[in-house]
Structure formats: structure tokens, C-alpha cells
Amino acid sequence: MQALLVESLSPDLSGVHLADLPMPTCGPGQVLVRIKAASLNFPDLLMTKGEYQFKPPVPFISGLEFSGEVLEADPASGFIPGDLVMGGQKTGAFAEYAAVEARSLRKVPQGLDCSTAAALGAAYGTAYTALVELGGIQPGQWVLVHGATGGVGLAAADLAKALGAKVIAASGSASKLEALKASCHPDAVLLAEGRFREQVAEITDGKLCDLVCDPVGGDIFDESTRCVAFGGKLLVVGFAGGRIPEISVNIPLIKGFSVVGVRAGEYARRFPERGRVISAAVDALASSGKLHPHIDRTLPLSRWREAFDAMGGRGIVGKIVLVPGS
Ligand SMILES: NC(=O)c1ccc[n+]([C@@H]2O[C@H](COP(=O)([O-])OP(=O)(O)OC[C@H]3O[C@@H](n4cnc5c(N)ncnc54)[C@H](OP(=O)(O)O)[C@@H]3O)[C@@H](O)[C@H]2O)c1
Incomplete structure (x- = not known):
């Protein structure tokens, strides 16, 4: 599968490139998702430089937030194939597929498309x-x-x-x-x-x-x-x-x-019940049309550099969404 790999930390994205990687497999407690949209967040940029508080070992797949369709799920996960889900685990979103812990996902709120859902979670949460x-x-x-x-x-x-x-x-x-x-x-x-x-x-x-x-x-x-x-x-x-x-x-x-x-x-991890209340409140507001996630532009994953440069150069109003497989 195509994925955006951070092979080494660099101040100028020189350690980042698109790579062909093996398709992930779905382990116990996990859900395999075909990613339809992923949105860029400032921590993604910081992580390519090693400047974020969370420092994954290199190499890692960039991207903390995505939405997509469930392909396979641990039966105990609460998800079934075909569900549209959103979420992420700090890394791995800028790829065609991701296998993630079920607890890091939730269903896409009713009435939202996958691009809007990918732009909603982290920012509004x-x-x-x-x-x-x-x-x-x-x-x-x-x-x-x-x-x-x-x-x-x-x-x-x-x-x-x-x-x-x-x-x-x-x-x-x-x-x-x-x-x-x-x-x-x-x-x-x-x-x-x-x-x-x-x-x-x-x-x-x-x-x-x-x-x-x-x-x-x-x-x-x-x-x-x-x-x-x-x-x-x-x-x-x-x-x-x-x-x-x-x-x-x-x-x-x-x-x-x-x-x-x-x-x-971290607040949602330490107080999971409050985390669920916060996510449910955001989703309800979004479904009822009271929130308006603003997507500045949608780009194929192959144009990832343009997205990262725009964020570093303060050239965005709202969110940039990256679409893998295009
Ligand atoms: N505490 C948390 O839980 C949490 C969660 C998510 C993100 N964050 C943090 O929140 C911050 C914003 O994240 P984001 O995803 O919203 O980023 P973003 O989309 O890039 O927005 C950051 C905004 O800050 C302004 N800015 C001012 N000086 C800047 C500079 N030197 N470089 C870049 N932007 C500058 C820009 O607005 P103007 O150009 O209009 O001034 C820009 O639109 C980051 O530090 C991120 O790590 C914290």
C-alpha cells in the first residue's frame, strides 16, 4: 500500500517520502480500515522534526487522524465491515490502510461525509x-x-x-x-x-x-x-x-x-468517560448541522508536501484533507 513514511527526522521534510509498504493485518482488539480521507494537524508537522511531545521511533507512517471504511474487525470490537469510522492513533493515517485499536475509533456521525469527519475529530475535540x-x-x-x-x-x-x-x-x-x-x-x-x-x-x-x-x-x-x-x-x-x-x-x-x-x-485517555461525553457532544452538534468544519482544500496523498508546506507557511484557513490512493 502507499503510505507517507517518516524515515528519519528532519527540519525540512527531507526524511519524509511516499513508500510502498505491506498491507497491515488486523490483530486482536483491532480494526482494519480502508482510509478514505485523512486530515493534517500541526503535530504531524512537528513529528517529522522530532519536536512534538510524542516521539515515535523512526521509521513511522505519518498522520494522526483519518476516516474510512471498516474492512475487518475483531468481533469484540463493536464494529463490523462496512462501518464508516473516524479516529486515529497519533501515527499511521497518511496511508491507504491502517490497523488500529478499536478504542481509537468511533462511527462517522450521521450526515457527515468522510472528508468532513476526518477534519472534525481532533480539532473540535x-x-x-x-x-x-x-x-x-x-x-x-x-x-x-x-x-x-x-x-x-x-x-x-x-x-x-x-x-x-x-x-x-x-x-x-x-x-x-x-x-x-x-x-x-x-x-x-x-x-x-x-x-x-x-x-x-x-x-x-x-x-x-x-x-x-x-x-x-x-x-x-x-x-x-x-x-x-x-x-x-x-x-x-x-x-x-x-x-x-x-x-x-x-x-x-x-x-x-x-x-x-x-x-x-491525554484528558480523554485519563478520563475515558469524559472523553466519550466530549466525542458524543461534538458528534451530536456536527450531525445537527451546528458545526461547520472548514476544509481549505483536498489533495491526493501524492501532493503531501504541498499540504505540509502550506501548514508550515501559515497558508491554510481551516483544514487540509489528504486522500490516499489518488
Ligand atoms: N492542547 C491540545 O490538546 C492540542 C490539540 C491539537 C493541537 N494542539 C496544538 O495547537 C496548535 C495549533 O494546531 P493546529 O492543528 O490548529 O495548527 P494550524 O492548523 O497550523 O493552525 C495554527 C495557526 O496558528 C497561527 N500561527 C501563528 N504563528 C504561527 C507560526 N509561526 N507558524 C504556524 N502557525 C502560526 C496561524 O494562524 P495565522 O496565520 O492566521 O496567524 C495558524 O493558522 C499547535 O501548537 C498544536 O500542537 C494542541
């Missing part, structure tokens, strides 16, 4: 864990979402709108603000550069934000500590900007806000 489970979002609250053109950010902005919050969608790229308006219909967009606290104060009539969702880090995080309302939460989701910021703890004390670490996958 992370957004839901951050905003609802850990953030306690309420209708009418002001929510500032950074990196809102990205997979997690756009999902967070879309979800917050669906839950009745007032959303400021922020991007560091002026050229993407119009696309951002069209893709998640926020209450306001913000060019997040320099000192943006005064703009946030103006937009919110001086209230500032109950929740700030930050997948970018660095200077964005630093300035965001000035944008959280008393009693609010600054949700630390990631560091797409590259710098892990630091904070003096007197700042959240004086300003009365919490800094909350979000680790969605």
Missing part, C-alpha cells in the same frame, strides 16, 4: 475540551480565539458561536481576516499583532474576555494576559508560533484569572 470541559463556556460570554484560521482555532471559534458565545476571531495574518469572517461568522475579527488589548477592550465595551483560547503562544500569549476579564480563563492550547511563553504568577493573582493547560487527547 480539542476545542470542546478547552472551551466547554475546562473553560465552562456560557452563552453571552466574550471569547477571544487566537490562531482562528488554524484547525483548532477555527473549530474553537465555530464551536463558541454554536454555543451562543460572542467571538473575537484573531489571526496574525491581515490577508486572512476576510476569509475568517466568511468561515466562522465571528462577532469581530482581530489582527493579533503588537498591543491588541485596547482593541479587545473596545470590542467588548471594556469587559475584556471571559475565555481566551490560545494555540499560538509567544507574544500572543503575553498580550493575552492583558485581555482576560477578572474571573476569566486563559486556555493554553499550543505553541504554533514556536516560543513557549512564561508568566509571573502574580499576574493571574492580581488580575483574578486562571491559566488552564489543555491537553485534549
